[in-house]
Amino acid sequence: MSGPDLRAVTLVEAVNLALHWEMAHDENVVVLGEDIATNGGVFRATVGLKEAFGYKRVMDTPLAENLIAGTAIGMATQGLRPVAEFQFMGFIYAGMEQIVSHAARMRNRTRGRLHCPLVYRAPFGGGIHAPEHHSESTEALFAHIPGLRVVIPSSPQRAYGLLLAAIRNPDPVLFLEPKRIYRAVTQQVDNNGEALPLDTCFTLREGEDVTLITWGACVLETLQAADRLAAQGITCEVIDVATVSPLDRDTLLCSVAKTGRAVIVHEACRNGGVGAEVAASIAEGAFLDLQAPVVRVTGYDTVMPYYRNEQAYLPQVGDIVEAVEQVIAL
Amino acid sequence: MRQRHEFHVDSVRYLDEHGHPLDDLPSQASDTERVLAAYRNMVLTRTFDAKAIALQRTGKCGTYPSALGHEVIGTAIGQALAASDVFVPYYRDQATHLLRGVTLQEMLLYWGGDERGSAWQACPQDLPVAVPIATQCCHAVGVASAFRIRGEARAVLCCVGDGGTSKGDFLESLNLAGAWHLPVVFVAINNQWAISTPRRLQTGAETIAQKAIGAGLPGHVVDGNDYFASVDVLDAALARAHAGKGATLIEAVTYRLGDHTTADDATRYRDAEELRRAWDRDGVKRLRLWLHDQGLWNADLEQQWQAECKERVEQAVNAYLATEPEPATAMLDSLFETLPAALAGQRERLASRSGGGES
Numbered sequence: 001m002s003g004p005d006l007r008a009v010t011l012v013e014a015v016n017l018a019l020h021w022e023m024a025h026d027e028n029v030v031v032l033g034e035d036i037a038t039n040g041g042v043f044r045a046t047v048g049l050k051e052a053f054g055y056k057r058v059m060d061t062p063l064a065e066n067l068i069a070g071t072a073i074g075m076a077t078q079g080l081r082p083v084a085e086f087q088f089m090g091f092i093y094a095g096m097e098q099i100v101s102h103a104a105r106m107r108n109r110t111r112g113r114l115h116c117p118l119v120y121r122a123p124f125g126g127g128i129h130a131p132e133h134h135s136e137s138t139e140a141l142f143a144h145i146p147g148l149r150v151v152i153p154s155s156p157q158r159a160y161g162l163l164l165a166a167i168r169n170p171d172p173v174l175f176l177e178p179k180r181i182y183r184a185v186t187q188q189v190d191n192n193g194e195a196l197p198l199d200t201c202f203t204l205r206e207g208e209d210v211t212l213i214t215w216g217a218c219v220l221e222t223l224q225a226a227d228r229l230a231a232q233g234i235t236c237e238v239i240d241v242a243t244v245s246p247l248d249r250d251t252l253l254c255s256v257a258k259t260g261r262a263v264i265v266h267e268a269c270r271n272g273g274v275g276a277e278v279a280a281s282i283a284e285g286a287f288l289d290l291q292a293p294v295v296r297v298t299g300y301d302t303v304m305p306y307y308r309n310e311q312a313y314l315p316q317v318g319d320i321v322e323a324v325e326q327v328i329a330l
Numbered sequence: 331m332r333q334r335h336e337f338h339v340d341s342v343r344y345l346d347e348h349g350h351p352l353d354d355l356p357s358q359a360s361d362t363e364r365v366l367a368a369y370r371n372m373v374l375t376r377t378f379d380a381k382a383i384a385l386q387r388t389g390k391c392g393t394y395p396s397a398l399g400h401e402v403i404g405t406a407i408g409q410a411l412a413a414s415d416v417f418v419p420y421y422r423d424q425a426t427h428l429l430r431g432v433t434l435q436e437m438l439l440y441w442g443g444d445e446r447g448s449a450w451q452a453c454p455q456d457l458p459v460a461v462p463i464a465t466q467c468c469h470a471v472g473v474a475s476a477f478r479i480r481g482e483a484r485a486v487l488c489c490v491g492d493g494g495t496s497k498g499d500f501l502e503s504l505n506l507a508g509a510w511h512l513p514v515v516f517v518a519i520n521n522q523w524a525i526s527t528p529r530r531l532q533t534g535a536e537t538i539a540q541k542a543i544g545a546g547l548p549g550h551v552v553d554g555n556d557y558f559a560s561v562d563v564l565d566a567a568l569a570r571a572h573a574g575k576g577a578t579l580i581e582a583v584t585y586r587l588g589d590h591t592t593a594d595d596a597t598r599y600r601d602a603e604e605l606r607r608a609w610d611r612d613g614v615k616r617l618r619l620w621l622h623d624q625g626l627w628n629a630d631l632e633q634q635w636q637a638e639c640k641e642r643v644e645q646a647v648n649a650y651l652a653t654e655p656e657p658a659t660a661m662l663d664s665l666f667e668t669l670p671a672a673l674a675g676q677r678e679r680l681a682s683r684s685g686g687g688e689s
Contacts, residue, residue: 028481056479062509067468074472077457078416079480082472094498101462102469108664110458111449115667129604170667199670245674267562 005191012182014156018163032059033085041200060217076116089124090133104147127180131306137268138281144246154219156187176216214265225320251285260291270298290330343553349619356562371403375425377639396588406560418470418488434646464494465504473514485571493524507577508546521586526599542579554582556612574668
């Protein structure tokens with residue numbers, strides 16, 4: 001055995017690494033999307049795949065998201081494991097009928113005769129001064145759909161391990177990549193092909209006073225807020241939900257039972273967001289453990305502003321600190 | 331001005347309305363066993379169809395879309411497909427399903443509100459009935475891509491209605507089939523009506539077949555009530571796909587002789603005289619007359635086969651009506667390969683309630 005193949009990579013490089021690994025180890029894995037083959041993807045997530053695995057398995061598609069979503073379904077029913085890229089989440093809606101009415105239902109409606117082992121990847125979220133329609137976070141739309149997993153990594157290591165798990169999963173996974181942190185952090189990733197578990201929250205930091213529940217790019221601000229609060233003597237348990245559907249309620253409830261307080265942080269707008277499901281779950285399962293109301297720190301219930309105002313929309317470290325101080329004071 | 335491109339769309343027909351050949355018949359006509367099997371399948375489909383409607387009218391089946399007028403093209407498709415090909419249907423393809431090995435009981439279960447009606451045993455790779463219009467076209471190009479990626483000489487045949495050809499799914503899929511040179515045959519079954527919307531309101535194009543031209547594919551119009559024309563065009567298109575020569579669009583012209591579904595009443599929007607004229611062009615009758623003329627069929631054989639069809643359908647209906655519903659927990663058990671822990675509580679609740687059916 002050789003030693004670990006450690007690489008210092010960013011989140012988007014970890015995505016690329018996982019795709020390379022899985023394509024090399026499973027010939028059924030194919031990749032398709034707009035500009036993903038020769039160009040290597042607009043964020044370079046698929047760079048080098050065409051050169052390594054050929055155009056037959058790494059396919060530039062016509063510019064039609066509905067087609068991409070549905071073609072991946074057809075491929076998956078015949079035993080391939082397609083990884084289809086939506087160039088930005090803002091353009092996923094054309095493919096929504098395929099995702100909701102077919103990918104998420106195929107196994108159920110054929111009673112297991114056919115199924116869809118596929119991954120839809122999409123960069124999402126704000127914070128990179130992108131044009132209109134390039135910055136939304138609408139994971140809640142998809143978390144509502146039975147039969148579909150929604151997975152969001154928040155670090156290079158989790159991007160690598162969770163993407164491998166998503167590709168190997170026998171059911172459809174929407175894999176949303178927070179592009180604000182595509183290159184924000186570099187982390188050592190062991191390129192060993194080991195997947196991380198789906199349907200499981202990751203407790204990033206243990207604490208006693210309050211549980212901070214978040215996912216995606218907001219994990220960074222939440223950890224920074226926890227640092228700042230630690231200086232004030234407040235210890236935060238920080239949980240990266242990672243799989244926002246189906247939700248690992250047990251981990252969340254155990255943590256809240258310990259801390260008695262919960263602050264939920266997400267970038268998506270508040271109304272009907274995944275945070276509402278988390279809060280309702282805590283109200284149903286840990287009400288008597290609560291010492292303060294559950295508080296949400298989220299984006300505003302408005303259209304994602306153009307980039308001059310996007311920081312005013314996005315949850316900031318100070319917002320999280322303030323919310324924690326508010327629940328601690330009760 | 332320089333002419334850049336010209337195109338033509340051919341139109342294929344062999345039999346007139348009385349079953350008389352208009353031209354030399356294609357070679358398929360000499361395979362009398364195949365022709366007789368086709369005719370029998372058309373009659374079986376029609377017998378099943380009438381029974382399914384009757385079951386719905388008496389509260390024993392859910393909303394059902396009649397295949398009346400689709401028996402000829404559906405049968406021709408079923409015969410043209412190889413067992414190893416994949417059929418991607420819409421929802422009026424009963425004649426084809428029967429030839430793929432889907433059972434009458436499975437079809438009744440599907441329209442009778444039971445998911446097991448799509449757990450087809452005989453054709454495990456065929457896609458299930460697609461209710462959302464034209465969405466199946468995208469699946470068809472995906473299946474065809476899988477064959478191309480693996481280097482398999484298999485083909486895909488996808489059906490869509492005339493209304494479905496207005497949707498992006500159809501046009502996007504045609505486009506990809508051309509760009510990727512995929513082994514897929516699209517059959518647009520033009521039955522003239524999309525619920526109450528007539529064909530002329532779907533498109534200003536003279537034919538649906540010419541939609542193929544913009545995608546770089548050949549397009550053919552065929553009389554979908556003419557069995558010989560249908561098998562001729564389908565066999566050629568599938569041979570082309572199997573040989574790696576690319577995709578084809580076939581517009582099969584027929585007429586929806588029934589309502590859109592049992593929930594519809596076509597007399598609200600459709601002229602009785604138009605319907606009467608369409609019955610004159612009925613393809614089942616047309617093939618029967620041809621078989622009579624050839625001495626291959628007669629009134630006795632017709633009576634015997636009708637009785638056989640009734641018996642088969644009765645047996646399927648009895649088996650369907652005797653089928654117990656699945657336990658309610660089945661609604662969760664096939665959602666994922668393994669039920670996520672997050673849903674365990676909901677499954678327990680279903681199992682504990684009346685009708686949970688846990689044994």
